[in-house]
Amino acid sequence: MKFEELLKLPQYSLPDAEKEQILLDGLNELDAHHRRHCPEYDRLVSVLWPNFLKAQTLQELPYLAVGLFKSHRLCSIPQDKIFKTLTSSGTTGQQVSQIFLDVETAQRQSAALSRIMTHVLGPNRLPMILIESRALLQDRTRFNARAAGVLGMMTFGRDHFHALDENMELDEKGLHAFLEKVAGKPFFIFGFTFMIWQYLFQRLPERGVDLSQGILVHGGGWKKLQEMAVSNSEFKRRFREKTGLSKIYNFYGLVEQVGSIYVEGKNGYLYAPNYADVIVRDPLTWQPAPMGAPGVLQVLSLLPLSYPGHSVLTEDLGIIHGIDDSSGGRHGKYFSVLGRIPKAELRGCSDIHASQVGG
Amino acid sequence: MKVQQLVPRAEEVELEEILARLRDVSGGTLAPFAPEILSFCAEFSRALFRDPEAKRFPELQALAFWMRKAELERLRREFERLKTDRTLLVPRGLVFHVPPANVDTIFMYSWLVSVMAGNRNILRISPRAAQQTTIICRVFNQCLETADKSMRNNTVMIRYGHEQEITAAISAVADVRVIWGGDASVNSIRSVHISPHCKELAFPDRYSLSVMRASKYLGLDEAARRDVAAQFYNDMYWFDQMACSSPRLLIWCGGLEQSSSASAIFLRDLHDEVLRRGYALDASGSMNKFTFLSRAILDQPVISARQLDHQLTVAQLENIRNLDRDHCGGGFLFQYYAEGLAALAECVARKDQTLTYFGFDPPEMAAFAQSLNGRGIDRIVPMGKALTFNRYWDGYDLLTEMIRYVYVE
Numbered sequence: 032m033k034f035e036e037l038l039k040l041p042q043y044s045l046p047d048a049e050k051e052q053i054l055l056d057g058l059n060e061l062d063a064h065h066r067r068h069c070p071e072y073d074r075l076v077s078v079l080w081p082n083f084l085k086a087q088t089l090q091e092l093p094y095l096a097v098g099l100f101k102s103h104r105l106c107s108i109p110q111d112k113i114f115k116t117l118t119s120s121g122t123t124g125q126q127v128s129q130i131f132l133d134v135e136t137a138q139r140q141s142a143a144l145s146r147i148m149t150h151v152l153g154p155n156r157l158p159m160i161l162i163e164s165r166a167l168l169q170d171r172t173r174f175n176a177r178a179a180g181v182l183g184m185m186t187f188g189r190d191h192f193h194a195l196d197e198n199m200e201l202d203e204k205g206l207h208a209f210l211e212k213v214a215g216k217p218f219f220i221f222g223f224t225f226m227i228w229q230y231l232f233q234r235l236p237e238r239g240v241d242l243s244q245g246i247l248v249h250g251g252g253w254k255k256l257q258e259m260a261v262s263n264s265e266f267k268r269r270f271r272e273k274t275g276l277s278k279i280y281n282f283y284g285l286v287e288q289v290g291s292i293y294v295e296g297k298n299g300y301l302y303a304p305n306y307a308d309v310i311v312r313d314p315l316t317w318q319p320a321p322m323g324a325p326g327v328l329q330v331l332s333l334l335p336l337s338y339p340g341h342s343v344l345t346e347d348l349g350i351i352h353g354i355d356d357s358s359g360g361r362h363g364k365y366f367s368v369l370g371r372i373p374k375a376e377l378r379g380c381s382d383i384h385a386s387q388v389g390g
Numbered sequence: 391m392k393v394q395q396l397v398p399r400a401e402e403v404e405l406e407e408i409l410a411r412l413r414d415v416s417g418g419t420l421a422p423f424a425p426e427i428l429s430f431c432a433e434f435s436r437a438l439f440r441d442p443e444a445k446r447f448p449e450l451q452a453l454a455f456w457m458r459k460a461e462l463e464r465l466r467r468e469f470e471r472l473k474t475d476r477t478l479l480v481p482r483g484l485v486f487h488v489p490p491a492n493v494d495t496i497f498m499y500s501w502l503v504s505v506m507a508g509n510r511n512i513l514r515i516s517p518r519a520a521q522q523t524t525i526i527c528r529v530f531n532q533c534l535e536t537a538d539k540s541m542r543n544n545t546v547m548i549r550y551g552h553e554q555e556i557t558a559a560i561s562a563v564a565d566v567r568v569i570w571g572g573d574a575s576v577n578s579i580r581s582v583h584i585s586p587h588c589k590e591l592a593f594p595d596r597y598s599l600s601v602m603r604a605s606k607y608l609g610l611d612e613a614a615r616r617d618v619a620a621q622f623y624n625d626m627y628w629f630d631q632m633a634c635s636s637p638r639l640l641i642w643c644g645g646l647e648q649s650s651s652a653s654a655i656f657l658r659d660l661h662d663e664v665l666r667r668g669y670a671l672d673a674s675g676s677m678n679k680f681t682f683l684s685r686a687i688l689d690q691p692v693i694s695a696r697q698l699d700h701q702l703t704v705a706q707l708e709n710i711r712n713l714d715r716d717h718c719g720g721g722f723l724f725q726y727y728a729e730g731l732a733a734l735a736e737c738v739a740r741k742d743q744t745l746t747y748f749g750f751d752p753p754e755m756a757a758f759a760q761s762l763n764g765r766g767i768d769r770i771v772p773m774g775k776a777l778t779f780n781r782y783w784d785g786y787d788l789l790t791e792m793i794r795y796v797y798v799e
Contacts, residue, residue: 327677
């Protein structure tokens with residue numbers, strides 16, 4: 032099935048076996064495509080999977096360690112075809128991932144994202160609150176994954192309201208004005224999980240604010256909230272109590288696979304969209320882990336044409352909970368993300384690890 | 391400035407007081423190899439052997455073994471031989487040791503040589519230090535209770551992070567500064583002044599390798615092969631292969647066919663040994679290793695790679711001329727087939743520290759070292775002794791580094 036046809040199918044409608052066949056054909060093609068056009072990818076596959084020709088199952092597909100996008104320039108298009116370069120939002124001193132996009136890949140990403148978002152938001156563009164400051168988008172020197180993510184999401188809303196000022200202070204007045212204007216009709220809230228908690232939820236006035244008509248979509252990881260002992264269910268409960276907001280969707284995604292995000296269903300689990308999938312691998316053997324067992328997440332996506340990111344071994348731990356049998360009516364695998372692989376310290380003479388995987 | 395003292399007693403102490411105590415010579419100072427020092431160290435060794443907690447750590451037992459009385463006596467005799475008719479040997483004074491955060495025992499060796507030479511010592515213990523360090527401090531303090539009073543003012547261990555003002559205050563009064571712990575630590579501590587007469591010993595990042603003669607290896611019977619695997623295991627896996635002397639590159643000398651059949655048997659035996667000893671990496675170590683392997687494939691002349699479970703990854707190299715000395719540890723071995731030692735000599739770099747060998751004679755290795763003429767490699771020892779510390783380390787003779795010669799005519 033062609034990618035364009037796949038886009039037309041209702042989201043989360045494919046039973047796993049049918050989906051596996053579609054993905055397998057597409058990913059085998061992508062594997063061959065990147066082997067032809069990205070010498071680094073070809074070299075890695077030829078050394079790590081010496082006899083590999085074609086995968087018979089998704090699990091047989093070669094995968095790249097996500098850290099390679101930080102240390103190497105992995106690109107399957109000529110320099111003059113690079114339309115946009117995405118970088119991950121690392122802190123100072125950290126190496127960042129570099130992702131090279133051509134026009135076609137960028138288009139596939141936004142088409143795909145649109146199919147996921149309309150599933151959550153409905154067909155119409157809604158008034159939108161961004162838990163970000165305008166400054167993020169104006170500063171082009173920091174055009175990183177965060178800014179790209181925000182820009183990408185803005186297309187699914189209208190009458191955008193940036194709820195934070197440059198000092199990350201909540202614009203309470205503006206928020207009330209926005210809510211008055213939407214007058215009880217649905218609206219869309221987007222932001223990064225930690226920022227929503229820290230800069231929106233924790234700054235809300237004591238008596239609360241009525242966000243009951245809102246649809247909140249948030250992602251970016253739970254690390255900082257875990258430190259504050261706030262789980263996903265706690266996050267939802269507190270929001271519901273204080274604001275009446277009940278439509279809350281967490282998502283999981285990587286800058287290495289923009290457009291292919293895994294959005295939470297009603298039961299709190301994450302679901303792979305039609306053109307993507309996950310595998311959980313035992314970190315010691317790299318063999319697929321049994322269902323229900325935690326392991327390292329590998330993410331598969333049909334989107335990346337311009338860089339070899341169609342099969343990426345992440346540094347996140349996850350669990351697949353089931354296939355096709357979820358209560359929410361969605362097909363395919365459903366899973367949860369447990370967070371980053373905890374960093375252990377190897378011993379040794381050197382204070383700094385020679386080749387620690389960059390954070 | 392208050393600091394957390396661990397030895398001689400666990401308590402918060404003013405740094406100025408500690409430094410004043412260490413520089414106070416009114417009660418007299420200890421001569422090199424004074425009986426008080428010898429008996430304290432011998433007692434410390436016995437206590438480590440006896441201590442139920444210390445018994446669980448082979449590296450602490452190795453330390454105890456190295457500090458036992460007979461060994462100290464041997465060191466004393468070597469020391470005596472350094473004297474001449476016109477030179478006598480005296481301590482340098484106060485030695486400031488900055489050990490690495492995550493090697494648990496190596497710093498005790500430089501302390502031992504220093505204290506034997508009659509120096510007073512102050513050691514920085516990292517807040518990240520492992521359990522082994524806590525055990526060392528506890529046992530040390532226990533031994534001090536019954537030791538001669540002079541020993542109680544000899545060694546202080548304090549715990550602090552990267553507070554430069556503490557490092558600066560100690561550096562200002564030290565006569566020797568010893569920095570362990572990799573290039574970054576060496577550079578950062580070097581930026582703190584020492585007094586003009588102070589000397590500095592630095593132990594930056596190093597790389598170590600191993601060489602085996604394939605024909606000799608193939609001539610061994612099964613039991614002897616298993617023993618080779620056990621020796622190699624000790625060299626490679628202690629300290630998670632992150633000690634500066636842990637082998638990271640294995641070179642087989644011999645014909646291609648010989649080397650590859652020797653390697654096949656050896657790696658199988660080594661893998662068995664790894665399983666037998668129950669070495670295990672966690673998910674982060676395993677991920678780190680997979681990423682390192684992938685990067686090595688892109689940046690180094692790797693022709694094939696084998697991942698024998700998570701414990702042992704082997705990457706075969708086509709040549710080793712410009713091999714990057716970066717490493718991930720945790721059971722990763724580069725392997726290369728060379729015709730002979732001459733081919734290896736071309737590729738030795740300044741960063742190379744320890745070469746362990748099997749199937750060669752000491753004279754062959756000496757000739758090899760001579761041919762390098764100082765381009766690299768500071769230690770050449772039989773397989774199994776990579777981590778066996780002695781006074782010669784990183785190109786220094788620690789014993790003579792810790793003393794001053796006084797010329798008397």
